[in-house]
Amino acid sequence: xxxxxxxxxxxxxxxxxxxxxxxxxxxxxxxxxxxxxxxxxxxxxxxxxxxxxxxxxxxxxxxxxxxxxxxxxxxxxxxxxxxxxxxxxxxxxxxxxxxxxxxxxxxxxxxxxxxxxxxxxxxxxxxxxxxxxxxxxxxxxxxxxxxxxxxxxxxxxxxxxxxxxxxxxxxxxxxxxxxxxxxxxxxxxxxxxxxxxxxxxxxxxxxxxxxxxxxxxxxxxxxxxxxxxxxxxxxxxxxxxxxxx
Amino acid sequence: xxxxxxxxxxxxxxxxxxxxxxxxxxxxxxxxxxxxxxxxxxxxxxxxxxxxxxxxxxxxxxxxxxxxxxxxxxxxxxxxxxxxxxxxxxxxxxxxxxxxxxxxxxxxxxxxxxxxxxxxxxxxxxxxxxxxxxxxxxxxxxxxxxxxxxxxxxxxxxxxxxxxxxxxxxxxxxxxxxxxxxxxxxxxxxxxxxxxxxxxxxxxxxxxxxxxxxxxxxxxxxxxxxxxxxxxxxxxxxxxxxxxxxxxxxxxxxxxxxxxxxxxxxxxxxxxxxxxxxxx
Numbered sequence: 399x400x401x402x403x404x405x406x407x408x409x410x411x412x413x414x415x416x417x418x419x420x421x422x423x424x425x426x427x428x429x430x431x432x433x434x435x436x437x438x439x440x441x442x443x444x445x446x447x448x449x450x451x452x453x454x455x456x457x458x459x460x461x462x463x464x465x466x467x468x469x470x471x472x473x474x475x476x477x478x479x480x481x482x483x484x485x486x487x488x489x490x491x492x493x494x495x496x497x498x499x500x501x502x503x504x505x506x507x508x509x510x511x512x513x514x515x516x517x518x519x520x521x522x523x524x525x526x527x528x529x530x531x532x533x534x535x536x537x538x539x540x541x542x543x544x545x546x547x548x549x550x551x552x553x554x555x556x557x558x559x560x561x562x563x564x565x566x567x568x569x570x571x572x573x574x575x576x577x578x579x580x581x582x583x584x585x586x587x588x589x590x591x592x593x594x595x596x597x598x599x600x601x602x603x604x605x606x607x608x609x610x611x612x613x614x615x616x617x618x619x620x621x622x623x624x625x626x627x628x629x630x631x632x633x634x635x636x637x638x639x640x641x642x643x
Numbered sequence: 644x645x646x647x648x649x650x651x652x653x654x655x656x657x658x659x660x661x662x663x664x665x666x667x668x669x670x671x672x673x674x675x676x677x678x679x680x681x682x683x684x685x686x687x688x689x690x691x692x693x694x695x696x697x698x699x700x701x702x703x704x705x706x707x708x709x710x711x712x713x714x715x716x717x718x719x720x721x722x723x724x725x726x727x728x729x730x731x732x733x734x735x736x737x738x739x740x741x742x743x744x745x746x747x748x749x750x751x752x753x754x755x756x757x758x759x760x761x762x763x764x765x766x767x768x769x770x771x772x773x774x775x776x777x778x779x780x781x782x783x784x785x786x787x788x789x790x791x792x793x794x795x796x797x798x799x800x801x802x803x804x805x806x807x808x809x810x811x812x813x814x815x816x817x818x819x820x821x822x823x824x825x826x827x828x829x830x831x832x833x834x835x836x837x838x839x840x841x842x843x844x845x846x847x848x849x850x851x852x853x854x855x856x857x858x859x860x861x862x863x864x865x866x867x868x869x870x871x872x873x874x875x876x877x878x879x880x881x882x883x884x885x886x887x888x889x890x891x892x893x894x895x896x897x898x899x900x901x902x903x904x905x906x907x908x909x910x911x912x913x914x915x916x917x918x919x920x921x922x923x
Contacts, residue, residue, distance in 0.1 A: 499749045500783045507742035514741050 420524040424476035426450050428461045429600040430562030431472040431531045432590045434574055435540045435555045436583035439611035440533030442472050443587040445595075446620055447602040454602060462608045464615035466491045469505040469534035470608055471512075474559040475547065476527035483526060486515065505534025505541040509551070517549025529559040535612050558590070561598040566590035580609070592623050644670070654766045664770060665763050668792035671772035675718035677808045677841040678705055680776040681801035681815065681834055682787040683825040686858030687778030689716040690834040692805075692841060693851055706855050710735040711862035712745045713779035714855050718805035719792075720772035727771060731755065748779025752788045752796050760794030774804045780857060803837060810840040827858060831866070832874050847875055 426448045433442040448456030461480065462472040465487050473480040490511060494503045503511075509532040519525050525547045533542045543553040556570040569590050578586065584607055594601045603625065608617040636642050649655050650663035657663060676694035680687065693702035706716045707728040713735060717724030734754055738746035755775065762768040775790040789804065790796045801819045803811035814837050822830065834854060839847040849872035857863040 497750060497753075499747065501747040501749070501781060503742070504744070507744045510743040511741055 421476070421479070421527055424479075424527040426456065426477045427527075427600070428459060428474045428477055428480070429598055430558060430560040430566065430594055431461065431474050431529075432558045432562045432566045432570075432587055432594075433472060433531050433533050433542055433556065434570060434578070434583055434586065435533075435542050435576075436578040436580065438580065439535040439540050439609065440470065440542050441580075441583045441587055442470060442531060442533055442608045442610075443591050443605055444472055444474075444608075445591070445602050445605045447600060447604070448477050449600045452599070454600065457602055457604060458620075460606065460617070462606065462617060464610075464617075465508055465532075465534075466494065466503050467614065468502065468536040468610075469508045469532060470610040470615050471508075472531040472533075472559075472608070473528045474562075475529055479526040479528050483512070483515070483528065483530070487512075502536075504536035505532055505543070506536075508532055508534070509541070509543040509545065509553075513545050513549060513551040516545050516547060516551075520548045531557055531559060534610055538612060561594055561601075562590065565593050565597055569593065588623060592625070595623060595625065652766055653763055653768070653770060662763060662793075665793045668770035668772050669774075672719040672774035672792065672804055673806060673808075675721070675773075675805045676703075676705070677803060677805035677811060677838070678716035678718045678774075678776055679801075679803040679808075679811050679815075679834055679837045679841075680716060680778050680787045680789075680799070681819070681822055681830060681837070682778060682785045682799075683822050683827075683830050683858075684784055686827050686830055686856060686861070687714070687780070687785050687787055688830050688834040688854065688856050689714055689776060689778050690838050690852055690854045691716050691718075692838060693853055706853055706865070707732075708855075708863045709751070709777075709779075710739065710745060712781070712857060713748050713751065713777065714857055714863045715778070716776040716855075718774050718776075718808075723771040724773040724775065727755065727758075727773065727775060730758065731777075745781070747781035748777060748786050748788070749781060751779070752777055752790060755790050756794050756796040759790065759792060762792075763794055776802060776804060778857065780859065785858065801833075801837075803841070805841075807841040807843060810843060811837040814840045827856065827861075828874075831856065832877070835871065835874050836878070847879065848872070849875060 428448055429445065431442060431444045433440060442462055444461040446457060446459050447454055448459040459477060462470060463484060465471050491503065512530055512532060516526060527547050529547060530545045542555065542557060543551065544557045545551045556574045558566040573586055587607060591605055595603055603622045604620050606618050606620050608615060644666065647663065649657035653662060653664035676692045678691040680689045689706050691705040695702040703721050705721065706714060708714055709728065709731045715728055715731060731751060734751055735746045759771055762770045770792040772792060777788045777790060779786055787799045787802065788796050789799055789802050800822055801815040803815060818833060831854060835852065838852045849868045852871065854866045854871055855863060856866060
């Protein structure tokens with residue numbers, strides 16, 4: 399960045415030194431999250447990759463976590479910021495539990511809390527570099543929402559982050575319908591994840607699917623999708639243009 | 644209570660383990676005009692007696708909306724009550740803003756109690772001189788709490804505070820077991836009847852009392868004079884002496900003839916009733 403944004407911490411305007419205190423670029427990032435509402439709750443899928451620029455450096459990162467009794471959080475973007483958010487939410491859930499009064503934070507409350515946090519950080523020019531997906535079920539009602547690093551927040555029946563927005567959402571818009579069964583939901587998510595696997599450079603073939611229902615959260619064991627590379631065009635790719643690669 | 648050598652500061656214990664200043668603050672609550680609260684499983688009704696400084700002035704506002712799902716009735720130093728209501732509104736709206744969800748009333752009450760406790764443990768403060776009946780709705784249903792200047796809070800099915808509240812409490816004690824399953828209308832009627840108990844002789848008119856309701860699917864709101872008067876009319880024919888028995892079953896059957904003219908034994912209060920206090 400060639401320009402410095404002055405930070406006013408109440409005393410004087412600081413520049414270069416204070417810059418190192420703000421998030422300027424992400425370093426280790428997770429790619430898309432795809433999530434849909436289904437009959438019993440919400441299904442969410444993510445791969446387990448953590449990219450360091452164009453290097454796929456980490457291949458065992460869980461980007462989906464249970465929050466309290468009723469919510470599931472998935473994150474794409476900077477992994478360290480995701481961990482920071484998990485710490486905030488940990489504290490939030492802890493304080494909620496300490497009340498011990500029969501009230502508990504539902505997915506709507508967590509989503510709105512996160513929206514406030516993300517937006518406030520954006521206003522200080524020090525964003526948490528994530529796009530978060532918050533799904534959950536409380537009192538029989540399913541909830542699915544998203545918050546971006548600039549605090550844009552909304553709810554929908556199906557959401558996707560990053561490349562998922564471009565590659566998965568069109569599929570979901572065509573094929574999602576209310577009251578999907580668990581099997582159909584998983585098939586739909588796998589279809590989206592497969593497209594992402596073929597086309598997103600930062601995706602790896604090791605994914606998890608998480609489910610949240612009234613009973614609670616389950617995150618599947620990591621597994622791989624079947625892929626097909628035997629298309630005729632792949633066999634002799636330069637057939638039509640000798641000399642190219 | 645008599646003056647003694649341990650009652651000058653709130654931070655001085657008496658040898659018998661009492662904080663007299665706190666107890667004196669609770670006395671202030673008893674000086675205010677009555678406030679009554681009752682709840683069923685799904686609704687909370689708060690009612691109070693409208694007391695005006697003089698015939699010329701309007702009456703004190705004693706019931707405040709804190710949020711759509713929480714209301715509070717106060718008795719005692721109304722200035723303290725107003726300040727605490729503002730605090731409650733602030734807490735409720737901050738929670739709503741952050742979580743897009745109504746603040747559970749049980750948590751609000753604890754915040755309030757903690758705030759009151761602080762004033763019992765600082766030499767440069769004094770306890771709040773107001774008792775608060777907080778009624779509200781949360782995930783576990785309808786609740787009614789009483790917050791005391793001492794920093795204690797209790798949950799009630801029904802309660803009354805302020806002057807002559809004992810009469811209302813006696814009435815409520817007889818009936819509270821049925822409140823849980825009461826309909827909204829019965830709950831309102833019981834609240835107004837309890838208010839009548841505190842008037843002790845004065846004729847009950849809708850201008851003398853304020854009633855508010857909140858419940859499942861029903862945000863906090865005040866009942867208008869007409870509605871209150873209609874409820875009063877269903878039992879007003881019964882003379883005050885027989886309030887106990889007649890209040891329960893049907894209204895004015897054999898009694899109606901004997902008590903056609905409402906009892907005029909109001910005494911000192913009678914003069915005020917000709918000049919209707921200003922509406923809220």
